[in-house]
Every structure is written in C-alpha cells, then in structure tokens.
Amino acid sequence: MQALSRSEQRSRDVGGHRPRSVAGVETPRTLDEVRALVRQATAERRRLYPISTGRNWGMGSALPVTDDNVLVDLGGMNRIRGLDLEAGFAVIEPGVTQRQLAAALRETPWMLNVTASCADTSVIGNALDRGDGCIRSRVHDVAGLEAVLADGSVVTTGGLDPAGRYHGRVAGPDLTQAFVQHNLGVVTAMAVSLVPRPETIGLVYGRMPREQAGMAVGAVSDFLRRGNPADGLLRVREVSLVPGSGDWMLPEGVDPNLFTILGPLMGGNATVELAEELLRKALIEVEGAEALRVVDAAEVAPDDPIYPRALMSQGIPTCRGVHNALGVTSCERIDEGAMGFLALMPLLPMHARKTDEVIAALQTAVDRHGTALMVELNLVGKHLANGVIQIFFERGVADAPYRAHQLRNDASCVLRGHGCAIYRSDIDHAAADVWSETSTAGLGMLHRLKTALDPDGLISPGRYGA
Numbered sequence: 001m002q003a004l005s006r007s008e009q010r011s012r013d014v015g016g017h018r019p020r021s022v023a024g025v026e027t028p029r030t031l032d033e034v035r036a037l038v039r040q041a042t043a044e045r046r047r048l049y050p051i052s053t054g055r056n057w058g059m060g061s062a063l064p065v066t067d068d069n070v071l072v073d074l075g076g077m078n079r080i081r082g083l084d085l086e087a088g089f090a091v092i093e094p095g096v097t098q099r100q101l102a103a104a105l106r107e108t109p110w111m112l113n114v115t116a117s118c119a120d121t122s123v124i125g126n127a128l129d130r131g132d133g134c135i136r137s138r139v140h141d142v143a144g145l146e147a148v149l150a151d152g153s154v155v156t157t158g159g160l161d162p163a164g165r166y167h168g169r170v171a172g173p174d175l176t177q178a179f180v181q182h183n184l185g186v187v188t189a190m191a192v193s194l195v196p197r198p199e200t201i202g203l204v205y206g207r208m209p210r211e212q213a214g215m216a217v218g219a220v221s222d223f224l225r226r227g228n229p230a231d232g233l234l235r236v237r238e239v240s241l242v243p244g245s246g247d248w249m250l251p252e253g254v255d256p257n258l259f260t261i262l263g264p265l266m267g268g269n270a271t272v273e274l275a276e277e278l279l280r281k282a283l284i285e286v287e288g289a290e291a292l293r294v295v296d297a298a299e300v301a302p303d304d305p306i307y308p309r310a311l312m313s314q315g316i317p318t319c320r321g322v323h324n325a326l327g328v329t330s331c332e333r334i335d336e337g338a339m340g341f342l343a344l345m346p347l348l349p350m351h352a353r354k355t356d357e358v359i360a361a362l363q364t365a366v367d368r369h370g371t372a373l374m375v376e377l378n379l380v381g382k383h384l385a386n387g388v389i390q391i392f393f394e395r396g397v398a399d400a401p402y403r404a405h406q407l408r409n410d411a412s413c414v415l416r417g418h419g420c421a422i423y424r425s426d427i428d429h430a431a432a433d434v435w436s437e438t439s440t441a442g443l444g445m446l447h448r449l450k451t452a453l454d455p456d457g458l459i460s461p462g463r464y465g466a
C-alpha cells in the first residue's frame with residue numbers, strides 16, 4: 001500500500017467536514033524558521049494555517065477553514081523553554097503535548113490542568129481554541145504568549161519577555177486574549193499558569209435518571225454559587241438524547257436513561273470534606289444522588305470505569321477516554337476510524353428549568369434528523385456553563401454524516417432561539433459564529449486590527465473572523 005503524503009494525512013477528519021484543498025505542509029522547528037517561513041509567504045502572498053498538533057477532533061481536526069492554505073504544522077517545535085517551580089508557570093512551544101508537560105511536572109508541587117482529550121494533544125493548540133481542562137477552563141491557564149506577525153516580527157504579551165521569562169501580568173493593556181480564537185499571528189510560545197498540587201482530590205461520580213438532569217444542574221449551580229470551598233471543575237455529562245427511530249449511535253457504555261455528575265474537589269483534607277458535605281446537601285432533592293461516590297482519586301483502581309478521570313484529575317493525561325468514546329485503540333486512527341464525531345459548543349444556562357427547556361428543544365432536532373447527541377455542561381464558573389454537545393455517527397452509513405451535520409446546524413439554531421450563543425466553533429462556522437454575535441462596530445474594529453497586522457489576510461484566513 002502506498003504511504004499517505006503528509007497533506008493527505010492532514011486532510012483526514014473524524015468530523016466529515018467538507019474537505020479543504022491544502023497547498024502544502026511546512027514543519028518549522030524553531031522561532032527563526034517560523035519567521036523565515038512567514039516572511040517568504042508574505043512575499044509570495046501564500047496563505048498560512050498554523051496548527052499545533054492538529055487534533056481538533058469534532059471541530060475540523062487539522063483542516064484549515066478555507067482552501068489553498070499551506071498548513072504550518074508546529075508539532076516539531078516542542079521545547080519546554082522554562083519551568084518556574086517557585087511561582088508556578090511554564091513557558092512552552094506549540095508542539096509540547098499534555099503528556100510531555102505533565103511528565104516534566106511529576107514530583108513537583110505543580111500540575112497541569114489536563115483535558116479529557118488525547119495525551120498527545122497540544123497545550124497551546126487547545127488553549128488557543130478556549131478548551132476546557134479537568135480543573136478549569138484553559139482560558140485561565142493562558143498567562144502570556146509569543147507570536148510571529150505577518151511581517152515576520154515577534155511580539156510577546158502579558159508579561160512574557162522576549163527572552164522567554166514570565167514575570168506575571170505587568171502594567172498596561174494585555175493583548176494576550178486578542179490571539180485566542182483569532183488569527184493575528186502564529187503563536188510560537190505560551191506562558192502557562194500551573195495548578196498547585198493539592199493535598200487531596202476527591203473525585204465526585206454519580207449516575208442518575210435522565211429526567212433529573214435539569215434538577216441536578218440547578219443543584220450543582222447553587223452549590224457553586226453559594227461557594228464551593230474546593231477547586232476543580234464539576235460536569236453534568238452524558239445527558240443523551242436519542243431519536244424515536246433511526247440508526248443512531250452513542251459510545252459504548254453510555255446508557256441513555258442515565259446521566260452523570262463528575263469532577264474533582266481539590267484542596268486540603270478539611271476543605272474537600274466540607275465541599276463534599278455541601279455538595280451532598282445541595283443535591284438532596286435530586287433522585288438518585290444519594291448514591292453519589294466521592295473517592296480519593298489516588299486510590300481508584302485501574303479496572304474502575306472512572307480510572308481515566310481519576311488520572312486526569314491528578315494532572316495525568318490519558319488517551320483511554322478518547323479510545324472508549326470513539327472505539328479505537330490508537331489516537332492515530334481517529335481521523336480514519338468507523339465512528340464519526342462532531343462537537344457543538346454553546347454557553348448553557350446554570351438553571352434547572354431552563355436546562356430542561358433546552359434539552360426538550362434539542363430532542364426535537366434529534367428526532368428530526370434521526371441522530372443521537374450527548375449534552376455535557378462544564379460548570380466552569382458561577383454564571384454560565386460551557387456546553388459540549390457531542391454527535392456520534394457511523395461514517396460508513398450513506399447519509400449518516402449528512403444527518404449529523406444537519407443536526408449540528410439545526411441544534412445551533414435551536415440553541416440560539418433559547419439565547420445560548422456559541423463560545424467555541426468549528427471550521428464550517430467559525431467566521432459566521434463571530435459575525436452573528438458581534439456588533440457592526442465590533443466587527444469593524446476586529447477588521448482594522450487584522451488589516452493593521454496582516455494586511456493581505458494571509459494568516460489563518462476565516463478563523464474566528466476575517
């Protein structure tokens with residue numbers, strides 16, 4: 001069998017999005033190589049689309065938003081430039097994976113806020129797309145960054161100095177977030193805020209009847225708003241909606257009649273004990289919540305279904321969750337496996353009745369398209385949840401990818417009708433999602449910023465904007 005070219009490999013996509021033509025793949029390994037590449041591309045007016053590890057599964061994998069971009073694969077630029085174990089910051093390059101940074105932090109007082117995705121995903125790539133870790137949103141991990149602009153110049157933001165040292169957020173405006181979910185430059189390094197390793201991690205896990213999902217969201221939200229003394233991100237997940245008929249699919253082990261509450265309570269022993277007591281009190285009226293387990297994450301056995309989550313809550317990334325969800329034994333197989341996967345990411349209300357209304361509205365879309373979905377609420381703060389709606393489909397079934405995409409489009413409209421805006425997008429909708437949620441004056445300002453830094457629009461065209 002003939003080996004796939006690098007562009008062919010990078011054109012595979014578990015989401016089954018419309019294929020994009022890729023003009024080539026470049027693999028710079030140093031800051032100077034990135035600068036030279038960008039300068040040459042600007043001179044030749046070639047469009048560049050930087051990726052870190054390209055495992056943006058469900059949102060387009062490694063595919064660019066528009067056609068004829070040169071893919072800039074930064075996976076080989078993988079140095080940990082510095083670890084400040086006193087203040088708790090790491091300065092890393094785009095190819096640094098969760099596995100690599102977590103290993104460097106082993107036996108230190110700090111740990112990484114790992115995501116449930118593959119261990120070999122990029123910390124920078126995920127953070128630039130506003131991903132969620134197990135402890136908090138990755139937004140809170142991004143302390144500063146270094147980027148190459150379209151003219152080849154290098155800028156640093158947020159207190160990261162040109163020598164790669166991080167000093168904390170310094171005086172003056174901080175343009176760090178202008179590079180997150182945007183296309184102003186090629187990000188070549190990031191200062192990442194680390195998490196203090198806690199004395200105890202109590203892992204919360206409970207499965208309850210599906211019809212209690214709204215009640216549970218309201219109860220956990222109350223618990224957070226009154227003041228969770230512990231750290232950690234609680235999730236209400238696996239709220240499965242299946243159609244009355246059709247050949248729908250869900251990951252193995254998911255029971256559509258049940259949903260799950262899951263997440264760590266982290267801190268000192270007394271803090272975690274108190275948090276558990278308050279959480280149980282908040283959930284008192286939720287049917288089935290009395291069986292909730294709160295276990296010491298360090299003592300969960302490898303054959304326990306929550307073992308992968310126990311590892312992640314201790315800052316140890318694992319691919320087991322991804323393998324289970326997508327029915328593969330290697331992450332290398334995901335973009336060509338039998339199972340298709342799409343994600344839709346709306347902000348969701350932290351409110352019992354509104355959750356039930358959103359779920360009922362999504363059910364109509366599920367029935368219309370004969371395709372299942374699973375709702376997850378990541379309770380990242382006290383105001384709104386980061387929703388993750390996962391759509392699984394069989395890629396080999398003739399119209400299944402089409403139905404899955406139609407369901408994602410329809411669900412997005414349904415959610416907007418309920419006031420739920422999209423906070424993280426995919427390659428088909430990234431520009432439209434920005435346009436529809438930003439005022440004309442706001443779009444004008446973004447356009448002026450983009451054209452000032454990248455007049456020919458050569459870097460990541462279409463990514464969250466122009």
Ligand SMILES: Cc1cc2nc3c(=O)[nH]c(=O)nc-3n(C[C@H](O)[C@H](O)[C@H](O)COP(=O)(O)OP(=O)(O)OC[C@H]3O[C@@H](n4cnc5c(N)ncnc54)[C@H](O)[C@@H]3O)c2cc1C
Pocket residue numbers: 050051052053054055056057058061062074094115116117118121122123124125126128129130131132133185186187188321322325326341460463
């Ligand atoms: C089962 C499963 C579980 C998942 N769990 C999670 C989860 O818990 N949390 C979560 O957030 N996601 C999750 N994901 C989604 C996804 O796999 C991760 O978000 C993953 O980290 C993104 O891929 P990446 O790190 O390779 O980033 P990339 O694909 O490299 O980057 C994402 C995008 O950011 C931009 N970009 C990347 N690097 C640069 C750069 N250096 N300069 C400029 N722009 C850049 C590009 O536009 C790129 O397309 C999950 C997916 C699956 C299938």
